[in-house]
Amino acid sequence: MKLLAPFTEADAPRWLLSFDFDGTLVVAEEDPAVCADFFELMRSMRSDHRSCWGINTGRSLMQTVQGLVDARFPILPDYIIAREREIYLPNEFGRWVGNAQWNKQCEREHHKLFRQCRKVLKHLKQWVETETAAVWGIQKEEPAGIVASTAAEMDLIVDKIDDTIEAETALSYQRNGIYLRFSHKHYHKGTAMLEVARLMGLSSQHAFAVGDSHNDLDMLNPEMAEMLACPANACPEVKLQVESAGGYVAKGHASRGVVEALGAHFANKK
Ligand SMILES: [Mg+2]
Incomplete structure (x- = not known):
């Protein structure tokens, strides 16, 4: 697994993308577990939009790293939020390092x-x-x-x-x-995502969040991310919340829906 081109001070990230893992990006029983278009899109969005992308999951860090291997991710995410609240960033060797200040607090x-x-x-x-x-x-x-x-x-x-x-x-x-x-109450997928955004010099206005289940509701909130989406297989409560907040409910299943939602949200963005 490779990291995409690192960000620099002169070339800082402009958008933060937050993906739930199971049911949203990955369907472990399917082959491939993630559609190839998704990884292509992450590469092109990095060069065209300077987007920073990460996994925001209920899995532990170990389970997430194993999940990336099992689903054959060719590229490494820029961050992982594990157990809905712990923040990890990769070091220059691609090893995951906890954000001490946030995680300890x-x-x-x-x-x-x-x-x-x-x-x-x-x-x-x-x-x-x-x-x-x-x-x-x-x-x-x-x-x-x-x-x-x-x-x-x-x-x-x-x-x-x-x-x-x-x-x-x-x-x-x-x-x-x-x-x-x-x-x-104060630590969930939404607040952890906002903290990652802050670390990257961004805010909720630059954030895109997509998820399918109850534990995604906290990040699928306009106060956490300007751009909200869910795949077609999301649970009814998630679809309702995304729809009423003006987000994008995809017709595609899991990663196909994610690619579709990113296309819709970023069609007119530079
Ligand atoms: Mg899920």
Whole structure:
């Protein structure tokens, strides 16, 4: 995997492109998992528009890097946002390095939040374990997450969580299909993308975001990105939000829809 031409001070990025991974860019069961046109477009948009592109996903960094290999990406993204909130940038050798300032602050805020909310989380854990077939996954780096047995079961769990978490706390969650991760209200795909934009000297006015699932809703917001899109296979809530914000709902599936949406948004841009 190669990095595209690096940006320089004289030739700084002008646009930030943020792509959800699973279901948006990549369909692992298909061959190819990403259409070849997408990579061609990233190359031409780099030379024509000075666009900087990245993956914005619920996957961990390791899972994302493996995903890039499995889907045979010929080029390396300019950034990765992992677990909907951690920022990584490649060094000159293409190794992924965490943005220390953002990631540490993010981790501290989450530790503090989970400590403050331990009673609520304990209550929810008990409810999930007695009332559903879902698994409350406790890993070292993931103190509060749930894996449901079906999407319908997760719908139920989400209703319960919405009723339980108090409006005044900063406790929130990211849902993606049968997976859910508790998180801090201020750290999500949208705010992490804005931070990457800031690091690149850009703002929401220069950002394009595309996604297909619930955990993309935070970045599919006009306050986060001027240009919004979703592929044809996006879930109904995502389509509705993109449409009502004046974004582009593609007719194409996954990466075909992404290519189509970029074409629509950048047709008249220099
Ligand atoms: Mg997705």
